[in-house]
Amino acid sequence: xxxxxxxxxxxxxxxxxxxxxxxxxxxxxxxxxxxxxxxxxxxxxxxxxxxxxxxxxxxxxxxxxxxxxxxxxxxxxxxxxxxxxxxxxxxxxxxxxxxxxxxxxxxxxxxxxxxxxxxxxxxxxxxxxxxxxxxxxxxxxxxxxxxxxxxxxxxxxxxxxxxxxxxxxxxxxxxxxxxxxxxxxxxxxxxxxxxxxxxxxxxxxxxxxxxxxxxxxxxxxxxxxxxxxx
Amino acid sequence: xxxxxxxxxxxxxxxxxxxxxxxxxxxxxxxxxxxxxxxxxxxxxxxxxxxxxxxxxxxxxxxxxxxxxxxxxxxxxxxxxxxxxxxxxxxxxxxxxxxxxxxxxxxxxxxxxxxxxxxxxxxxxxxxxxxxxxxxxxxxxxxxxxxxxxxxxxxxxxxxxxxxxxxxxxxxxxxxxxxxxxxxxxxxxxxxxxxxxxxxxxxxxxxxxxxxxxxxxxxxxxxxxxxxxxxxxxxxxxxxxxxxxxxxxxxxxxxxxxxxxxxxxxxxxxxxxxxxxxxxxxxxxxxxxxxxxxxxxxxxxxxxxxxxxxxxxxxxxxxxxxxxxxxxxxxxxxxxxxxxxxxxxxxxxxxxxxxxxxxxxxxxxxxxxxxxxxxxxxxxxxxxxxxxxxxxxxxxxxxxxxxxxxxxxxxxxxxxxxxxxxxxxxxxxxxxxxxxxxxxxxxxxxxxxxxxxxxxxxxxxxxxxxxxxxxxxxxxxxxxxxxxxxxxxx
Numbered sequence: 001x002x003x004x005x006x007x008x009x010x011x012x013x014x015x016x017x018x019x020x021x022x023x024x025x026x027x028x029x030x031x032x033x034x035x036x037x038x039x040x041x042x043x044x045x046x047x048x049x050x051x052x053x054x055x056x057x058x059x060x061x062x063x064x065x066x067x068x069x070x071x072x073x074x075x076x077x078x079x080x081x082x083x084x085x086x087x088x089x090x091x092x093x094x095x096x097x098x099x100x101x102x103x104x105x106x107x108x109x110x111x112x113x114x115x116x117x118x119x120x121x122x123x124x125x126x127x128x129x130x131x132x133x134x135x136x137x138x139x140x141x142x143x144x145x146x147x148x149x150x151x152x153x154x155x156x157x158x159x160x161x162x163x164x165x166x167x168x169x170x171x172x173x174x175x176x177x178x179x180x181x182x183x184x185x186x187x188x189x190x191x192x193x194x195x196x197x198x199x200x201x202x203x204x205x206x207x208x209x210x211x212x213x214x215x216x217x218x219x220x221x222x223x224x225x226x227x228x229x230x
Numbered sequence: 231x232x233x234x235x236x237x238x239x240x241x242x243x244x245x246x247x248x249x250x251x252x253x254x255x256x257x258x259x260x261x262x263x264x265x266x267x268x269x270x271x272x273x274x275x276x277x278x279x280x281x282x283x284x285x286x287x288x289x290x291x292x293x294x295x296x297x298x299x300x301x302x303x304x305x306x307x308x309x310x311x312x313x314x315x316x317x318x319x320x321x322x323x324x325x326x327x328x329x330x331x332x333x334x335x336x337x338x339x340x341x342x343x344x345x346x347x348x349x350x351x352x353x354x355x356x357x358x359x360x361x362x363x364x365x366x367x368x369x370x371x372x373x374x375x376x377x378x379x380x381x382x383x384x385x386x387x388x389x390x391x392x393x394x395x396x397x398x399x400x401x402x403x404x405x406x407x408x409x410x411x412x413x414x415x416x417x418x419x420x421x422x423x424x425x426x427x428x429x430x431x432x433x434x435x436x437x438x439x440x441x442x443x444x445x446x447x448x449x450x451x452x453x454x455x456x457x458x459x460x461x462x463x464x465x466x467x468x469x470x471x472x473x474x475x476x477x478x479x480x481x482x483x484x485x486x487x488x489x490x491x492x493x494x495x496x497x498x499x500x501x502x503x504x505x506x507x508x509x510x511x512x513x514x515x516x517x518x519x520x521x522x523x524x525x526x527x528x529x530x531x532x533x534x535x536x537x538x539x540x541x542x543x544x545x546x547x548x549x550x551x552x553x554x555x556x557x558x559x560x561x562x563x564x565x566x567x568x569x570x571x572x573x574x575x576x577x578x579x580x581x582x583x584x585x586x587x588x589x590x591x592x593x594x595x596x597x598x599x600x601x602x603x604x605x606x607x608x609x610x611x612x613x614x615x616x617x618x619x620x621x622x623x624x625x626x627x628x629x630x631x632x633x634x635x636x637x638x639x640x641x642x643x644x645x646x647x648x649x650x651x652x653x654x655x656x657x658x659x660x661x662x663x664x665x666x667x668x669x670x671x672x673x674x675x676x677x678x679x680x681x682x683x684x685x686x687x688x689x690x691x692x693x694x695x696x697x698x699x700x701x702x703x704x705x706x707x708x709x710x711x712x713x714x715x716x717x718x719x720x
Binding site: 096 | 486493569
C-alpha cells in the first residue's frame, strides 16, 4: 500500500528523518511510536505531501505523492487542528468534507450515525462553531470526517490525545470495525497500550530513524515500556 | 531599566525570527524612505510657515493664526492616528503570567507610544516654527512654554487614541468633533476659538502652561489605568462567542465542488471579524470618489481614473492580498483534499468579481457628477475584474504570513487592518492600470485612455481560464512554502 524509499528530511542542515525502506501492507493497522521530536508527524506530513522530502520519495498505491494528486481520492487524514475549519459548525464542516470528497449525503450521514456512541451527544446539534468547542470535541469532529468518502488509507496523528476515556474506547472499537472492511490505518500515539491493542505492527522511531519493527504479540507492550523506561 | 532592556530584546527577536522577515525588511525600508520624505516636507512647512504667514496675512501675528487653527489640526491628527497608527500593545499576552509586573509592561507600552512617529510632528513641524518665532519675536520663554503646551495637547491626542481604539471612546470622540463643527457652523459656540484664545493666553502668560500639563497628566493616568485593567479582559477564559451567521446557502449546492468552496468562502467573509473589517473597509472605499469627482480641477485628469480604480477596487485590494492567508488556519486540510488549486482560485476569483460588480452598481449615484465620471468607474471596474483580480491573486501567493481570523477588537491585540505597510503593497497594483490609461491618454485623449483600460480588462476576462490556470501553477509551486509559513505563529 505505502512504500517509503530512502526518505531523508533535513531542516537547515539538521536531519530530522531518515527512513531507508519501509513498507505498509494494505488492510493492516500500522502504529508509530516514539518520543517528541522522533519524526512521527514529519513522516506523516511527507506522506501527505505537506512537506517535501530532502531526498527519497513516498509511493501511495503506486502513485508518487509529489507527482500526482490521485492519491487524495483514497486517502484521508486528521493530523491536528489545522484540519478543522473553526468558523463552521460541525454539521457544516461535515457537509463541506462530504462534498469535497464527493461522498453522497446519505453515505456520510451513515458514518455519523455509527459514530453516535463516539460523539456521546456532545458534537451534533450544539449550534456552536468548531472554534468555540473544547479540544476533545474538536478532535471528535476531525476524526469523524476522516472516515468520509470510503477511504482506503486513513492517517491519524495522536488520535487518542485530548479524548475522554469513553471516547477513546469507542474510537478503538470503531477503528477495529473499519479494519474489517480492509481499510489501512497509519496511527501514531504516545499511548503504548492503545497502539499495541489496535495495531498489528508497530514501528519505533528515534531521532528520525526506525529502530524497532515489531509484529504485535502479547509481550509487545512490555517490550515497548522497557524501551521507553530505559 | 533591566526589564525595559529585556523587553526590547524580546521585540527584536520577535521581529528577526518572524516568517518572511526579509520581505518585511524591504517594506520597512520603503516606509523609512517615505517617512524621510514626509519629514522634509514638515520641516519646510514648520520653518517656512512663519514667513509665509507673515507675508500672506500681514495684519495678523503668525502665532495667532496658528492658535486659531490648532483645534482643526488636532482633530485631523486624531483622525490620521485613528486610521494609521499601530498601537504598540500587541503580543503582550505571553507576558501576563510571567513575573514581570503589570505596571512595568504597561509603562513600557506607553513609553513606546511616546516614541511613535506620529509624535514627530512636535519636533519637525512645531519646533522649527517655534524656533523661528522665538528668533523673530524674541520671547524665548513664552515660545518655549507655548511649544510645550502644544506638545502636551498632541500627546493627549495620542493617549486618546488608545482609548478610542481599544475602549469605548470612539463614539463620544466622534460626537465631540461633530458637535464642535456643528456649533461652529451655526455660530453658537466655537471650540476652535476657545482653544485659540487659550493658547494665545498661554503665549502671553507662560504660567498657564500648567493647564495643558494637567490635561496631559489626566489623559496619561486614564490610559494607564485603562490598559492595566484590560490585562484581564482578554484572557482565554473570556473568549467571546459569536452568534451563528447565515442561511444554509442551499442554492450553491447545485454547483458541486465549486459550490462547496464558494459557500465556505462566503461564510469565511461573514463569520470572522478580521474579514468583516475588509468588508467595512470596502464600503469606505466606495466614498473615495467623493474626494475627487466633485472638483473641476480633476476633470478628465489621471487623478479621476485613479480614484475610479480605487472606488470599486477596495475589496479586491484588501481581500486578494491575503488570498491563501485567509485560509491559513486550515490550509493543510484543503491540501489533502481532492480540491485542485484551480477550483480553489476560481472560487476566490468569483468572489472578487462579484464584489466589483456590486461596487459598480453601488457607485451609480456618481452619475450625478456626469456620465464621464461613471464611464471612468466602469472602465476601472472592467480592468479590476479582468486583470486586477489576477494581479491580486498573484500578489497573494507571495504572502505566507498567517492571518488570525478572529482577532477581537480589544486591548492587547492588533486589530487594525489598515496600515502603512499594507498600503505600500498597493502601489505596484495601481501603477500598472495607471500606465495603461496614461499612455493613450497622453498621446490621444481621455476617452482613448478609458478605452485602453477597458480593452485590457476585457482581454483579461476573455482569458480568465488560462490566467487562473497560471495562478494555480504558481500556487502549486509555492504550496510547501505556504504550508510552512502558515504553520508559524507570529
